[in-house]
Amino acid sequence: MAIRRNKITVVGAGFTGATTALMLAQKELGDVVLVDIPQLENPTKGKALDMMESTPVQGIDSKIIGTSNYEDTKDSSVVIITAGIARKPGMSRDDLVNTNAGIVKSVCENIKATSPDAYVIILSNPVDAMTFVAYQSLGFPKNRVIGQSGVLDTARYCTFIAEELNVSTEDVRGFVLGGHGDDMVPLVRYSNVGGIPIEKLIPADRIEAIVQRTRVGGGEIVNLLGNGSAYYAPAASLVQMTEAILKDKKRILPVIALLEGEYGYNNLFMGVPVILGGDGIERIFELELSAEEKEALQKSANSVRGVIAIVNGGNTGA
Ligand SMILES: NC(=O)c1ccc[n+]([C@@H]2O[C@H](COP(=O)([O-])OP(=O)(O)OC[C@H]3O[C@@H](n4cnc5c(N)ncnc54)[C@H](O)[C@@H]3O)[C@@H](O)[C@H]2O)c1
Numbered sequence: 655m656a657i658r659r660n661k662i663t664v665v666g667a668g669f670t671g672a673t674t675a676l677m678l679a680q681k682e683l684g685d686v687v688l689v690d691i692p693q694l695e696n697p698t699k700g701k702a703l704d705m706m707e708s709t710p711v712q713g714i715d716s717k718i719i720g721t722s723n724y725e726d727t728k729d730s731s732v733v734i735i736t737a738g739i740a741r742k743p744g745m746s747r748d749d750l751v752n753t754n755a756g757i758v759k760s761v762c763e764n765i766k767a768t769s770p771d772a773y774v775i776i777l778s779n780p781v782d783a784m785t786f787v788a789y790q791s792l793g794f795p796k797n798r799v800i801g802q803s804g805v806l807d808t809a810r811y812c813t814f815i816a817e818e819l820n821v822s823t824e825d826v827r828g829f830v831l832g833g834h835g836d837d838m839v840p841l842v843r844y845s846n847v848g849g850i851p852i853e854k855l856i857p858a859d860r861i862e863a864i865v866q867r868t869r870v871g872g873g874e875i876v877n878l879l880g881n882g883s884a885y886y887a888p889a890a891s892l893v894q895m896t897e898a899i900l901k902d903k904k905r906i907l908p909v910i911a912l913l914e915g916e917y918g919y920n921n922l923f924m925g926v927p928v929i930l931g932g933d934g935i936e937r938i939f940e941l942e943l944s945a946e947e948k949e950a951l952q953k954s955a956n957s958v959r960g961v962i963a964i965v966n967g968g969n970t971g972a
């Protein structure tokens with residue numbers, strides 16, 4: 655049988671969607687289908703054609719098309735959902751919940767019909783709740799419904815640690831647990847630089863400042879941009895997750911997963927470290943947490959449950 659390229663669909667051709675499409679093509683992870691609403695079909699086609707016309711210069715062979723027709727996305731291996739509105743200064747991600755829940759639901763109905771075997775990565779905010787909405791709308795098994803927050807939050811955390819120590823970002827390891835909100839939990843005890851615990855290298859007050867900056871990292875960019883939210887680091891995060899799945903890399907990454915007993919939570923979508931590979935979320939790692947870390951995670955979980963309740967008729971879980 656002839657070997658075919660993977661088809662990767664990116665729904666939402668705005669700032670994150672378009673940037674993600676280009677980065678996916680640059681890594682030749684597959685052919686990319688960029689989808690937006692019918693009213694924006696021409697601009698979507700235009701963005702895709704512009705990207706396509708960069709391929710001879712960049713020396714890449716991925717094809718990129720723009721469309722508003724889900725038939726073009728048929729049998730995608732991975733579908734990335736970036737459709738929805740983004741926040742502006744003064745707003746919280748949770749303010750987007752009702753609008754984006756409707757959008758994510760309608761997108762998922764189309765995906766379910768055209769790519770029933772896809773691995774689906776959700777970016778639209780508030781992303782923990784949107785991953786829940788997608789899970790309900792798709793009816794796919796839990797390993798194939800994956801939310802993006804922890805890769806981005808961890809990238810911010812590691813950037814700030816590297817800046818603090820003036821070392822390569824490549825040598826910084828750590829991760830962020832919990833919901834994608836201001837209560838997220840950067841895990842200091844599990845963070846190191848070249849194997850050296852950060853607590854041995856950075857004074858406690860500076861670590862606390864880094865943790866706080868990470869928690870509001872999305873807001874920092876929103877305030878600087880003035881009319882939208884971050885997209886370069888979010889797109890890079892989506893590409894890392896897609897690559898982990900398509901190449902069966904079995905990366906250990908923090909992603910939003912359905913918890914069924916892990917960390918003491920049931921029927922809740924929240925960020926936890928997992929093995930991400932050819933079968934999506936292949937395993938969730940349950941780490942031993944201190945009393946303080948457990949309390950912080952509980953606060954984050956309570957925030958996520960509050961937002962899920964808004965889109966789930968007052969019920970706080972899956
Ligand atoms: N989880 C994260 O870490 C993270 C990071 C960045 C952005 N986000 C979220 O991702 C979403 C997109 O952000 P952005 O900066 O790309 O916004 P954007 O406004 O630039 O793009 C969103 C696109 O979605 C499209 N869209 C709306 N409804 C659609 C539908 N039914 N079908 C297809 N496309 C539709 C819009 O037309 C627009 O082009 C926002 O909700 C934002 O908050 C999340």
Ligand SMILES: O=C(O)C[C@H](O)C(=O)O
Binds near residue numbers: 876
């Ligand atoms: O902050 C936002 O609204 C977008 C995204 O969730 C981010 O963290 O950059």
